[in-house]
Amino acid sequence: MSARLPLSRLHHVALITAHYECAKRFYIEVLDAHVLNEAYRSDRDSYKLDLLLPGNIQLELFSFPSPPARPSYPEACGLRHIAFATDDLDTCVEILKERGATPEPVRVDEFTGARFTFLSDPDGTPIELYETTA
Numbered sequence: 001m002s003a004r005l006p007l008s009r010l011h012h013v014a015l016i017t018a019h020y021e022c023a024k025r026f027y028i029e030v031l032d033a034h035v036l037n038e039a040y041r042s043d044r045d046s047y048k049l050d051l052l053l054p055g056n057i058q059l060e061l062f063s064f065p066s067p068p069a070r071p072s073y074p075e076a077c078g079l080r081h082i083a084f085a086t087d088d089l090d091t092c093v094e095i096l097k098e099r100g101a102t103p104e105p106v107r108v109d110e111f112t113g114a115r116f117t118f119l120s121d122p123d124g125t126p127i128e129l130y131e132t133t134a
Contacts, residue, residue, distance in 0.1 A: 103129070
C-alpha cells in the first residue's frame with residue numbers, strides 16, 4: 001500500500017455570497033464569528049472576509065458582483081452543507097432562535113443516533129449543527 005497523504009485537519013471553508021453585508025452580519029452576530037481580516041479587492045469589486053468561528057473553525061467569505069444562485073433543490077453536485085459539531089444542541093437552538101435564526105426541528109440520525117438540525121445562511125447555504133458526545 002502506498003504512503004498515506006499527511007493531512008491533519010480541515011483548514012477552512014470558503015463561501016461566496018451575493019449579499020455581503022447580510023452574510024457578514026449573519027456569521028458574526030448569529031454564529032459568533034470573529035473577524036480575522038477583511039479586504040476589498042477593487043480590481044474584482046470583491047470582498048474577502050476571513051472569519052474564526054467557535055471551535056477554531058475558519059471561514060472565508062467572498063463577495064462577487066452577481067454570482068449565480070446556489071442550486072439546491074433538487075440538490076446539485078458539489079458542497080452539500082457545512083456541519084458544525086456541538087455537545088449541546090438544545091442550547092445552540094435556543095440561542096439561534098433568540099438571534100432570529102430559524103433552525104429546523106431537531107432530528108435523529110438513523111444510523112448514528114445523534115441529534116442534529118439545519119439552518120441556512122442568507123444565501124441559502126445549508127448549515128448543520130450535529131450533536132456529538134465527548
